[in-house]
Amino acid sequence: MTLPPALSGGTAGPGALRPLLARVLDALAAGAARRAGPVPAVRPRDLDGQVRAALAGPGRDALDRLTELLAHGAADPADPGCAAHLHAPPLAVAVAADLAVSALNPSQDSWDQAPAATALETALLAELAALVGHLPGQAAGVFTGGGTESNLMGLMLARDRVLGGGVELHGLPAGRAPRIVASEAAHFSVQRAAALLGLGERAVLTVPVDRTLRMDGDALATTLARAVRDGATPIAVVATAGTTDTGAIDPLHRAADLAAQYGAWLHVDAAYGGGALLSDRLAPLLDGIGRADSVALDFHKLGWQPAAAGVFLVRRAETYASLTRRAAYLNPADDEEAGYPSLLGLSLRTTRRPDAFKLAVTLATLGRAGLGALVDACHRLAADAADAVRAEPALELHTPPVLTTVVFRYRPAAADPAAADRVNAVLRRDLLAAGTAVVGRTELPGTGPGRVRLKLTLLNPHTTPDEVGRLLGAVVAAGRRAEARPD
Amino acid sequence: MTLPPALSGGTAGPGALRPLLARVLDALAAGAARRAGPVPAVRPRDLDGQVRAALAGPGRDALDRLTELLAHGAADPADPGCAAHLHAPPLAVAVAADLAVSALNPSQDSWDQAPAATALETALLAELAALVGHLPGQAAGVFTGGGTESNLMGLMLARDRVLGGGVELHGLPAGRAPRIVASEAAHFSVQRAAALLGLGERAVLTVPVDRTLRMDGDALATTLARAVRDGATPIAVVATAGTTDTGAIDPLHRAADLAAQYGAWLHVDAAYGGGALLSDRLAPLLDGIGRADSVALDFHKLGWQPAAAGVFLVRRAETYASLTRRAAYLNPADDEEAGYPSLLGLSLRTTRRPDAFKLAVTLATLGRAGLGALVDACHRLAADAADAVRAEPALELHTPPVLTTVVFRYRPAAADPAAADRVNAVLRRDLLAAGTAVVGRTELPGTGPGRVRLKLTLLNPHTTPDEVGRLLGAVVAAGRRAEARPD
Numbered sequence: 001m002t003l004p005p006a007l008s009g010g011t012a013g014p015g016a017l018r019p020l021l022a023r024v025l026d027a028l029a030a031g032a033a034r035r036a037g038p039v040p041a042v043r044p045r046d047l048d049g050q051v052r053a054a055l056a057g058p059g060r061d062a063l064d065r066l067t068e069l070l071a072h073g074a075a076d077p078a079d080p081g082c083a084a085h086l087h088a089p090p091l092a093v094a095v096a097a098d099l100a101v102s103a104l105n106p107s108q109d110s111w112d113q114a115p116a117a118t119a120l121e122t123a124l125l126a127e128l129a130a131l132v133g134h135l136p137g138q139a140a141g142v143f144t145g146g147g148t149e150s151n152l153m154g155l156m157l158a159r160d161r162v163l164g165g166g167v168e169l170h171g172l173p174a175g176r177a178p179r180i181v182a183s184e185a186a187h188f189s190v191q192r193a194a195a196l197l198g199l200g201e202r203a204v205l206t207v208p209v210d211r212t213l214r215m216d217g218d219a220l221a222t223t224l225a226r227a228v229r230d231g232a233t234p235i236a237v238v239a240t241a242g243t244t245d246t247g248a249i250d251p252l253h254r255a256a257d258l259a260a261q262y263g264a265w266l267h268v269d270a271a272y273g274g275g276a277l278l279s280d281r282l283a284p285l286l287d288g289i290g291r292a293d294s295v296a297l298d299f300h301k302l303g304w305q306p307a308a309a310g311v312f313l314v315r316r317a318e319t320y321a322s323l324t325r326r327a328a329y330l331n332p333a334d335d336e337e338a339g340y341p342s343l344l345g346l347s348l349r350t351t352r353r354p355d356a357f358k359l360a361v362t363l364a365t366l367g368r369a370g371l372g373a374l375v376d377a378c379h380r381l382a383a384d385a386a387d388a389v390r391a392e393p394a395l396e397l398h399t400p401p402v403l404t405t406v407v408f409r410y411r412p413a414a415a416d417p418a419a420a421d422r423v424n425a426v427l428r429r430d431l432l433a434a435g436t437a438v439v440g441r442t443e444l445p446g447t448g449p450g451r452v453r454l455k456l457t458l459l460n461p462h463t464t465p466d467e468v469g470r471l472l473g474a475v476v477a478a479g480r481r482a483e484a485r486p487d
Numbered sequence: 488m489t490l491p492p493a494l495s496g497g498t499a500g501p502g503a504l505r506p507l508l509a510r511v512l513d514a515l516a517a518g519a520a521r522r523a524g525p526v527p528a529v530r531p532r533d534l535d536g537q538v539r540a541a542l543a544g545p546g547r548d549a550l551d552r553l554t555e556l557l558a559h560g561a562a563d564p565a566d567p568g569c570a571a572h573l574h575a576p577p578l579a580v581a582v583a584a585d586l587a588v589s590a591l592n593p594s595q596d597s598w599d600q601a602p603a604a605t606a607l608e609t610a611l612l613a614e615l616a617a618l619v620g621h622l623p624g625q626a627a628g629v630f631t632g633g634g635t636e637s638n639l640m641g642l643m644l645a646r647d648r649v650l651g652g653g654v655e656l657h658g659l660p661a662g663r664a665p666r667i668v669a670s671e672a673a674h675f676s677v678q679r680a681a682a683l684l685g686l687g688e689r690a691v692l693t694v695p696v697d698r699t700l701r702m703d704g705d706a707l708a709t710t711l712a713r714a715v716r717d718g719a720t721p722i723a724v725v726a727t728a729g730t731t732d733t734g735a736i737d738p739l740h741r742a743a744d745l746a747a748q749y750g751a752w753l754h755v756d757a758a759y760g761g762g763a764l765l766s767d768r769l770a771p772l773l774d775g776i777g778r779a780d781s782v783a784l785d786f787h788k789l790g791w792q793p794a795a796a797g798v799f800l801v802r803r804a805e806t807y808a809s810l811t812r813r814a815a816y817l818n819p820a821d822d823e824e825a826g827y828p829s830l831l832g833l834s835l836r837t838t839r840r841p842d843a844f845k846l847a848v849t850l851a852t853l854g855r856a857g858l859g860a861l862v863d864a865c866h867r868l869a870a871d872a873a874d875a876v877r878a879e880p881a882l883e884l885h886t887p888p889v890l891t892t893v894v895f896r897y898r899p900a901a902a903d904p905a906a907a908d909r910v911n912a913v914l915r916r917d918l919l920a921a922g923t924a925v926v927g928r929t930e931l932p933g934t935g936p937g938r939v940r941l942k943l944t945l946l947n948p949h950t951t952p953d954e955v956g957r958l959l960g961a962v963v964a965a966g967r968r969a970e971a972r973p974d
Contacts, residue, residue: 004861004948005853008582008793009565011519014512020583021508025501028590032498044598044606044826051606055614055851062851063580066607067587070844073603074591078496085816086838087600088592093550095495095589096507100554102582102589102793103515104561105575111531112925113574116560119531119538120553127542145632146838156683168687169656170664177657188814189837195809196643196835198685200655244816300838306495306589307840322682327675328930329572329731329942334912339531348683350676351573351633351787353794357557364542364549366492374491425821438599443815455816461491 008103017103020063027064031071038081040073041435047073075438080460080467081474084440086244086272086298088459090306097361098306101354108352110330111340117354118343124356127363128297129313131277132270133290140317142346143355144310147271148189150296151238153312153348155180155193157294158236158265160322169198179227182238183207183215183250184445187269190238205234209445212399213246215239217254224262236265241286242273245442245455247403249273252288259293268292271310273403275302279372282379282403293319299359301459302375302404309355320346377461378404384465385456385472394476398444398453406456407442410479417450424452426485427478437474495590504590507550514551518558525568527560528922534560562925567947567954568961571927573731573759573785575946577793584848585793588841595839597817598827604841605830611843614850615784616800618764619757620777627804629833630842631797634758635676637783638725640799640835642667642680644781645723645752647809656685666714669725670694670702670737671932674756677725692721696932699886700733702726704741711749723752728773729760732929732942734890736760739775746780755779758797760890762789766859769866769890780806786846788946789862789891796842807833864948865891871952872943872959881963885931885940893943894929897966904937911939913972914965924961 006016040047054069075082078089106114108121121143129139144150163169163178178199182190184206191201205227208219220237227234239255240248252268259266268289274297276282277289289295292315299309314320324345326333331342344350363371382401389397389408398407412423424441431437440455454475456468493503527534541556562569565576593601595608608630616626631637650656650665665686669677671693678688692714695706707724714721726742727735739755746753755776761784763769764776776782779802786796801807811832813820818829831837850858869888876884876895885894899910911928918924927942941962943955 004864005857006579007565007576007791007947007949008579009519009561009563009576011516013519013565013579014516016579017583018512020579021512021586024583024586025505025508028587029498029501032496032500039599039602042602044602044828047602048606048610051603052610055607055610055847057851060852063584063848066844066848066851067584070587070593070603070607071591073606074496074593075599075602076496076591078494078500085594085597085600087594089494089496090589090592092493092495092500092503092507095586096504096511097550097554098589099508099511099582099586100515100557102577102585104558105564105577105787105793106557106561107572107574107794110572112526112562112919113572115526115529115531115534115562116538116557119535119560120542120557122535123539123542145836148835148837152835159685168664168689169685170659172657177655187837188812192810192812192835197683198646198656202655298838300592304494306592307594307838310838323679325675325679329927332912332928332930335916338916340916341531348635348639348679349632350635350674351785351794351797354557357553360542361550361553364544364553365547370492377491425819429822429825429827432599440816441819443819460494462494 013103023064024067027067028071031068034072035074037435038079038438039075039432039435041433043433077460080463081436081471082438083456083458083471084438085457086301088301088304091304091362093365094305094358094362097358101357106354108343108354109350111342114354117357118341120360121343121354121356124360128311132295132313134313134315138316139313140320140346141311141313142343144312145308146310147187147269147296147298149348150310150312151187151189151267151269152193152196154267154294154296155236156197156322157314157319158267159197159199161265161319162233162235177232178203178235179232180204180236180238181207181220181223181234183209183240185209185213185243185248186238186240187244212248213243214248215250217251220255220258224258234262234264236267238267238269241268241270241289242403244272245405246399246407247272247401247405249285249402252286256288256291265293266291267294269296271296271298272301274298275375276403278368279375281376303359303371304374305358305362309359374461378458381458381463381465381468382406385458385468388469388472392472392476394479395472404458407453409453410475412483421449421452423479423482424454426482427475428454430478430482431474437471439475500590510551511554514554515558518555521559522561524922525566525925526562526919526922528920530920564947567950568923568958569925570943570945570958571925572944573788575788575791578791578849580852581792581845581849584845588844593841595830595841596837598829601841604844605828607847608841608843611847615798619782619800621800621802625803626800627807627833628798628800629830631799632795633797634674634756634783634785636835637797637799638674638676638754638756639680639683641754641781641783642723643684643809644801644806645754646684646686648752648806649720649722664719665690665722666719667691667723667725668694668707668710668721670696670727672696672700672730672735673725673727674731699735700730701735702737704738707742707745711745721749721751723754725754725756728755728757728776729890731759732892733886733894734759734888734892736772736889739773743775743778752780753778754781756783758783758785759788762862763890765855766862768863790846790858791861792845792849796846861948865945868945868950868952868955869893872945872955875956875959879959879963881966882959891945894940896940897962899970908936908939910966910969911941913969914962915941917965917969918961924958926962
């Protein structure tokens with residue numbers, strides 16, 4: 001009988017991995033060279049065909065072939081021309097650390113699947129709680145798949161605190177209608193969470209934002225007052241620290257004051273803006289975040305980790321009760337009495353990869369100051385990019401950058417707003433299809449035409465202002481071509 | 488100004504990664520050698536201290552130091568003495584493939600962050616749908632963090648199908664009380680999902696199981712009939728294909744018949760047992776799974792992937808509507824019209840790592856038959872282990888193994904059930920603390936003493952019957968010591 005294929009763990013694992021990793025690196029290099037840009041010049045349908053063909057030809061070189069195809073067919077955030085989304089180019093050191101996690105495969109649903117990883121996540125979360133200003137010994141938290149999961153957890157705790165844990169919502173009198181208050185520029189995962197939690201999307205009351213997409217404090221006060229007057233119960237206020245498009249940071253102290261006044265939970269979605277806490281220069285923008293009952297952070301954004309590296313933090317551990325659970329096979333009471341800790345009650349998951357490890361290695365290697373310097377570099381790059389947009393008559397800046405995004409549009413000769421939308425949408429798709437650039441495209445809040453905007457999300461600290469200038473030049477050229485072309 | 492630290496992507500990434508990966512492999516080898524067994528002989532508190540000290544000494548060697556500590560402080564499933572949980576030793580080829588994902592960092596919330604990964608997940612899911620017997624062109628699915636997330640998604644769709652998507656549960660008349668029916672040996676994530684969804688844990692009606700922890704079909708019929716008589720609405724039946732402890736597979740055809748009769752959604756939790764579909768010999772155990780409205784599979788269990796590699800499948804794509812969402816910055820309508828696909832509406836997440844890639848590489852390398860041979864090897868190992876338990880008078884087998892677990896206990900001289908529980912719990916902790924073995928411990932359903940059992944979860948295809956024999960010998964020796972020791 002032939003031996004089963006090699007494992008990654010044990011004393012033999014590193015030796016088995018060595019030649020395989022060498023093949024992966026060669027295939028990554030070949031794929032990147034063949035792509036020769038931020039994204040391949042390929043239509044989705046054609047790429048589907050290439051992938052199906054590659055999967056259909058199994059064999060010993062599948063690792064090489066499929067890795068090269070993954071690299072060739074990537075939108076690579078390490079390329080200066082790839083600047084659409086909160087999609088960070090990972091640091092090599094973080095990727096190397098994550099290899100150790102894959103090889104050992106610890107799972108954090110019980111201590112006896114992840115002894116060191118359990119200790120490490122607990123220690124790192126204490127550091128992160130201190131970073132947001134939660135008090136040591138009172139805070140708690142967990143690593144998550146990202147802001148969407150963290151927002152869900154915050155709103156779950158808000159619901160259960162007001163309505164009672166394990167509540168059967170359908171038995172409640174209609175008069176107590178629970179409501180979540182968030183700005184109209186808050187992430188769509190707030191609505192998703194409300195639906196998942198059985199509160200319904202209508203439970204989310206949206207507060208108007210200003211031109212920068214920042215929530216207006218007075219409008220928040222008005223929305224809360226109106227909700228109570230209408231007989232509803234505001235269970236949570238969601239403040240966004242770094243909207244996806246503009247990086248706008250809601251007034252956190254005002255939100256905390258109003259949440260306290262109405263007895264509502266304050267959740268701060270700092271999935272994007274939380275990275276500012278790494279920078280001495282930008283951290284003051286998030287003043288007040290420590291007053292939040294719960295916070296979402298994403299170190300796969302400003303943190304340069306491979307996905308996922310989400311974090312959920314609560315200010316007071318005793319509010320974190322909804323997930324408490326005894327599973328005989330995972331955390332029996334006598335094990336806990338004997339000193340074996342369990343993280344099971346902190347997470348929505350059971351099996352859970354230690355995503356804390358790569359961030360711990362990164363922070364220990366670079367220090368907070370080292371990561372903060374990368375945040376500052378991207379912030380400066382955004383300021384430079386905004387200047388370049390202002391200097392180009394064919395482009396129109398929406399607002400000055402707050403963090404590392406620049407929202408703007410190509411300004412067509414004709415003033416028709418629907419035509420402007422079409423030209424901007426088309427030029428972005430043209431750049432993508434040609435493999436020239438991956439530029440973001442979004443829409444301002446509201447209704448009607450004229451709201452389409454382009455966006456650069458600058459997360460690559462190696463990118464230079466000249467490279468951004470060339471990217472903007474490509475946008476202008478593509479805009480002229482799109483404008484000249486009939487619909 | 489110094490250059491920012493190296494990135495993993497682009498044409499320069501592979502060169503930057505090469506020396507870092509060599510350091511990780513050396514540190515993994517050093518940590519495994521120092522551990523010299525399945526788990527370190529360390530108390531949690533002492534390990535906490537080691538980890539805090541390692542984190543407090545930052546510097547250029549943090550990657551080496553922390554990786555060695557992670558390896559030293561691992562419960563390594565590649566060691567034959569680590570056999571407690573559904574915690575698989577990953578295949579080296581899958582770990583190597585996952586490195587490519589970390590390095591490129593695609594995110595599947597939009598095509599322009601993950602062109603090839605989007606095509607690849609779609610193609611692989613079609614293969615997996617065929618594996619469970621869902622019809623091509625009708626099925627849909629997504630990769631998830633594991634069975635817990637997949638079970639949540641199945642129950643969310645069940646809730647929304649019956650009660651309406653975006654429902655505000657608290658406004659519903661109490662008379663329509665939604666109920667989920669699952670066996671008392673179903674995974675605890677069913678109760679967790681019910682609580683998260685706002686249905687309350689009491690919404691889960693549990694059906695009795697037989698000695699093997701298999702749901703009784705007649706008892707399921709009785710439970711459903713009683714629920715309807717009591718004025719409730721059974722919205723979902725959860726059938727377990729492979730209970731965590733015994734691997735028991737509920738009667739799937741009977742469950743499908745009854746779910747159809749009551750108009751309930753059928754979700755099959757095959758997080759463990761789904762691996763049997765890879766084996767020609769064992770696949771018939773799951774006959775009927777193709778009738779499920781939704782299915783959970785976990786390839787980080789029987790599939791030997793590093794976590795996470797969960798899969799959620801639905802039989803009819805049109806039932807998968809709850810998550811449909813238009814986010815201007817991710818999936819504008821005109822992009823979809825132009826042929827750019829979006830997976831956003833398939834997942835509870837936004838940022839999402841392509842966990843499909845490592846499984847695609849593994850399947851293309853080994854074929855279904857190659858993975859099936861590993862399932863068969865672990866199944867045979869469990870049968871051998873059960874024989875060894877039967878042959879040892881100091882041990883008592885609970886039931887013959889179904890898949891790859893063996894449930895048993897040490898039989899103390901005295902017949903007192905509470906004393907038997909204590910001795911088994913203590914001997915398992917002793918083996919863990921001494922670094923000798925990681926053996927599972929669970930409790931049979933019911934109340935009162937005498938329900939504690941030990942468990943071997945055999946997921947390492949390299950483990951030999953002799954190695955299992957030595958493990959059982961260590962259990963007997965530890966039992967004798969625990970028995971001899973006063974409380």
